Amino acid sequence: MDATILLFLVQDGLTNGAxxxxxxxxxxxxxxxxxxxFIPQGDFVAYGALxxxxxxxxxxxxxxKLLAVFGATALAVELWSRRxxxxxxxxxxxxATKLGVPLAIWAVVAVLGAAPRPVLLDLALTIAIVGPxxxxxxxxxxxxxxxxxVLTLFIAAVAVHIALIALGLAFFGPEGQRAPALIATSLKxxxxxxxxxxxxxxxxTILLTAALSAFFALTLRGKALHASAVNALGARLVGIDTHVSAKIAFALAATIGAVSGVLIVPMTTIYYDSGFVIGLKGFVAAIFGxxxxxxxxxxxxxxxGIVEALASFFASSFKEIIVFSLIIPVLLVRSARSHHGDDEDH
Amino acid sequence: MTRAPLVALLAVLLALAVVPGIPPFWITLANNIGLAALVTLGLVLLTGVGGMTSFGQAAFVGIGAYTTAVLTTVYGLSPWASLPLVLLVTGFVAALLGLMTVRLPGFYLPLGTIAWGISLYFLFGKLDLLGRYDGIGGIPPLSIAGVSLASPQAMYVVIWLMVLAAFVATGNLLSSRTGRAIRALRGGGSAAESFGVDRARTKLTVFIYAGLLAGLSGWLYAHLQRSVNPTPFGLGIGIEYLFMAVLGGAGHIWGALVGAGAIVLLKDLLQRVTPMLVGADLQMEAVVFGAIIVIMLQTARDGLWPRLVALYTGGHHRQLAVPQADSPLPPRPAVAPGLTRRLLEVEAASKNFGGLMAVKQVSFGVSAGEIVVLIGPNGAGKSTTFNLITGVLGLSSGKVSFDGHVLADASPRQAAALGMARTFQHVKLVPDMTVLENVALGAHRRARAGTLRSLLRLDRAEEARILADAARQIDRVGLTEHLSKPAGSLALGQQRLVEIARALALDPRLILLDEPAAGLRHFEKQALAELLSKLRAEGLSVLLVEHDMGFVMGLADRIVVLNFGTLIAKGTPAEIRTHPAVIEAYLGGTE
Structure with missing residues (x-):
């Protein structure tokens, strides 16, 4: 392996890592x-990409159409719970929020039709479709x-993941998709x-990270979200609606998933079920933290990202095993640190 | 509990194989249910009973299936000869993964199982020995005395005999000494640790046991299908097993059967019915499947089994007979006569949490047959002192010795072994275990029976002695009429008494009670005071933390007063009552 290949691998790793x-x-x-x-995070990636x-x-x-189905179901649940x-x-x-929004988005996409559009407009439409x-x-x-x-929520998240995969197959079909590069030129x-x-x-990545930091540090909503994260009960006691915080968090997560999908789909062919493994690698990182x-x-x-890029060069068929096995030493360090911890609050 | 009718039901199911005219399709479904029930049974023990969630059980099924596939096709072993090796390999891998996994706190544990579950699945598909993604074919069928058991009907009998055996053995395990330790794991298990249960080892035992059941299922699967490939051992299937456990009722072994049956049948039904409703190419059954799980979690979190039991019993608990035994558990050897030193000696004990000195240089002792009471305002460091003595917390400096042994830092098990038994300020009972079983957990260290003996029901004589002793302790605290109720259904005051009975079941030399009178009514307090006086008369030492001064003054031989982590006074009740430092601490200074 020479320096050129190494540089190429590192660049590849950094791109995926981002x-x-x-x-x-x-x-x-x-x-x-x-x-x-949230196991289904990767499914938002596949949805966004496709x-x-x-x-x-x-x-x-x-x-x-799927967004309209989700909206209608959420509307039904909301009205039933407040019957x-x-x-x-x-x-x-x-x-308006649960049926009007999806129908409006549907109308916009239908009206725009097949006419060529700027990349940013399609990006915005993707966020508008997947984000809600x-x-x-x-x-x-x-x-x-x-x-x-946490466990019950975890199992529910897994059930959602299973349903989203099946819905992905139903609404996208088994064919994979690939999009042209976001920026065609390259820099030397x-x-x-x-x-x-x-x-x-x-x-x-830099823009989104900066925007998220600014949101948490500078806006009242962001601070409320931060407060809900640190202490949900305390946040409720000072009048923060934790359901609103949760909805914003889910909207942000779906948006991030959609954007990630847009970023990844010019680099590799994405199928309805490709998101899971991509999401899991985000998980490996989140668990590190x-x-x-x-x-x-x-x-x-x-x-x-870098380990994965190097692994795909040196031991390509064991790439996934190497990446997912990375979790195990991390978990061991975590468990050693919390040696005396009781997990009674879980 | 409802065991006899269920065993009978399984026997009838077994007989179905020989009834002519049963559609082969039913047999196939029943085989799938049986195979899934074995894995789910292990998962119920692991997740519902032991509190460890695993998404990776399918990988153990894969290890079992691939091991026998390689042994029988490459090395020409007979399927029966490969079975012990299958169990050995699965057990070994489970032990290895378990050592890494079971110590993980909270949600790290299920995430860990996902990590190795995925890695093993990819490994199955990458290794040349295992035939990569094509898998291994041509696996020989089981045979007995030259008669081939290749037909699904024959395998049905084999599978369900094993299911029956596994359920009976697991039932035995749960109603044993080891079983109580396993059931006490959920919710942290720190109380179990205080009664001498080795938490890490018990967790590992459950983990390996669940792995072995999955490996057995894999062995049966390989000889039923006669070929293996990685698909049925992926994370998705591992998740499905967990769904089965949750749907059936993860806390109950028969829930495994209900859950496995419900999900296998539901999937089959959905696969046949949904295409008719929404078109064959949509594969909507997974959506319906996911939706059912979510609705289940939203409406019936405990699963189907508890509901079925409630239908059958009308919600009543069966009254157990008071257990009897022909001989008692061996008592703790008496303290050497002529012992003059204190039983418990606390010397300059200190504990700081970061910058906070919770306990500073506290020294006192407890002699045999003496009641010592620790009092002090809120935050005085009483509970911390308790935790230092019982090894729940490690000392920052100082020394605690008991009966001449210096206590190692943070070892509740050593404290239990030496004869210290305790209760907790916040009651720590296993709410869905009966009062009898909760108290029997206290006698954990006084018996020996291990996992294997429990599985084979060879522990019954000892078990009878444990239960008889537990019943005797329950009688001492006056709760005999509540013996067969789940501990969680008792009033708080009664739960405190159950904790005292559990402490007595350890056959302790010193019993440490953290606010035992809180939540008791007046006459219950009198009964408790009487009980403690009686214990003192029997030579037992008592150390208690208590706020109720009326209760304390009439009972204590000596009182130790803490304030802001330091000892401000010690002496007889009469001395303490007039001690200026105590009056100042409780009533405030007179400036």
Whole structure:
């Protein structure tokens, strides 16, 4: 192996690592705010990737209809849970947010049709289609499970994952999709050629990370979310609606998933079930950070990307085994640290 | 409990194989249920009973199936000869993974199982020896005395005989000394540790046992299908096993059968019915499947089995007979006569948490046959002192010795072994175990029977002695009428008494009670005071933390007063009552 190959592998690893970092952030965010170990995070990636690829190709992606199905189900759950004190105003708001939004998005996508569009518009449409799925899923599945143990939420998340995979197959079919690179040109830095796609990935990761940090540090909503993450009971006592916090967290997670999908689909062919393994690598990173630290998660994500790139060169058929086995030493260190800990609160 | 009718039901199911006219398709489904029930049974023990969630059980099934596939096709072993080797290999891998996994706290444990579950699945598909993704074919069928058992009907009998044996053995295990230790693991198991249960070892035992059941299922699977490939051993299937356990009722072994049956039948039904409703190419059954699991979690978190039992029994608990035994458990050897030193000696004990000195240089002792009471305002360090004595917390400095032995840091098991038994300020009972079983956990160290003897029901004589002793302790605290109730159904005051009975079941030399009178009514307090006086008369030492001064003053031989982590006074009740430092601590200084 010479330096060129090494540089190429490292660049490849950093690009994938950036995406794992985004997914890791989403997982940490969801876990801290809702105590949910959100296995379906990767499915949002597949949904985002396929939605974007189909939009680019001028098709109407199936997720547009799926979003309407989710919205309608969430509406039904919401109205049923409040069936004793329904007011016309409440029904109207609920219909607007849970049925109006998906139908409006559907209409926009249908009107735009097959005409070629700028990349950013398709990116925005992808976020608009996949992003709201997060809060809808929360309303349907996780909000009624409020107060359940981490384990129960975990099992529910796994059930959601199974359903999302099947829905992915139903709405996208078994064919994989690939989209053209986000930026076609490449940049030459001395001996290193950085592809435009990689640049787009780095730029997006930096932008999203900065935006998330600003959201948490500067806005009241962000601070409320942070408060819910640190101490849910305390947050409720000072008047923060933890369900709203949770919905925002789910919306952010779905958005991050969709963006990650858009970033990854020009690099590899994505199928309806490709998301799981990608999401799991974000998980490996999030676990490095103890499902609590954004910084460690970010660093770990890049390490996972690089290890994966090197493994695919040296022992390609054992790539997955090597990456997932990385978790085990981390878990061992964690367990050694909490040697005397009781897990009674779980 | 409802065991006899279930065993009978299984026997009838077994007989179905020989009834002519049973559609072969039913037999295939029943075989799948049996295979899944074996794995789920292990998972119920691991997850529902032991509190460790595993998503990776399918990998153990794979290890069992691949081991026998290689041994019978490559090395030409007979299937029966490969069975012990299959169990050996599965047990070894389970021990190895278990050593890494069972110590993981909280949600790290299920994540760990996902990690090795996926890695093993990929490994099955990558190794040349295992035929990569094509797998291994041409596995010989089972045979007995030259008669081939290749037909699904013959395998049905083999599978369900093994299922029956596994359920009976597991039932035996759970109602034994080891079983009580396993059941006490959930919710942390720190109480179990205080009664001498080796938590890490018990967890590992359950983990290996669950792995072995999965390996057995894999062995049966390989000789039923006659070929193996990686697909049925992936994470998805591992998740399905967990669903079975949760749906059936993860805390109950028969829930494994209900869950396995329900999910296998449900999947089959969905596979046949949904395509008719929404079109064959949509594969919507997984969506319905996921939805059912979510709805189940939202509406019936404990699973189907408890509901079925409630239907059958109308929600009543069966009254157990008071257990009897022909001989008692061996008593603890008496303290050497003429012992003049204190039984418990606390010397300059200190504990700091970060910068906070919770206990500073506290020294006192307890002699044999003496009641010493630790009092002090809230936050005085009483419970910390308790935890230092019983080894729940390690000392920052100082020394605690008991009966001449210096206590190692943070070893509740050593404290239990030396004859210290305790109760907890926040009651730590296993709520769904009966009062009798909870108290019997206290006698853990006084008996020997291990996992194997329990599985084979060879522990019954000793078990009878344990239960008889537990019943005697329950009688001492006056709760005999509640013996067969789940401990969680008792009032808080009664639960405190159950904790005292459990402590007495250790046959202790010193009993440490953390606020035993809290939540008791007046006459219950009098009865408790009487009991403690009686124990003192029998030579037992008592150390208690208590707030109720009326209770304390009439009972204590000596009182030790703590405030802000330091000892401010010790002496007889009369001396303490007039001690200026105590009055100042409780009533505030007179400036």
């Amino acid at each position: 995406i794992y970092a985004l997914l890791g952030f989403a997982l940490v965010l969801l876990f801290t705010v809702t105590r949910t170990i 939605t974007y690829a189909l939009l680019r190709a001028g098709h109407l992606p199936g997720t547009v 004793r004190d329904l007011t016309p105003g409440f029904i109207a708001t609920q219909c 799925m997060g809060p809808y899923l929360y309303r349907i599945v996780f909000q009624p499970l409020g107060g359940a143990t 830095l001395g001996p290193v050629v950085v592809s435009g796609q990689s640049l787009a990935v780095y730029a997006t 103890g499902l609590g630290s954004f910084i460690i998660t970010g660093i770990a994500a890049f390490s996972v």
